[in-house]
Amino acid sequence: MTHILVVDDEAAIREVLIEFLSGHGYAVQGAADGSEGLKMARTLKPQVVLLDIAMPGINGIETLKRLRLETPQAAVIMISGHADHDQALQALDLGAYDFIQKPLDFRYLERTLLAKIVTLEPEGDGHTSREAGGGRGRSTRQRTR
8 A cells, every 4th residue: 555644834725735635545644844744654565655845844845855865765745835937846856756736636636646656666575555546647857837
């Protein structure tokens, strides 16, 4: 089963994402900020992290930098309602897999997850259980310009 960590300081968004992803067969945990997210990532070792950019304390960009060092196997998808083009490019340059703006397009999110999970499937260990389907859809770099 694919494990996903949702890191967002907005409880309502975090809960909606957890409910949506759980309903699609993923094992999902939530963290309220970057510090908590880093601690949980060390323990849970998620395959995917959905990470908000604008958070108090350790923001999403700094959390991404630390995740890349501490849990490099995790694919990080940045989410934000306040980010600009430069932040999106910075996140992608730092190793984020994708960047999705709020309000979230759940169909796009599902396609993005499926596309990434296919590339995460380790040979023979059966750690993920989702079937691939669809493509990545719109290019994030085009959407943020």
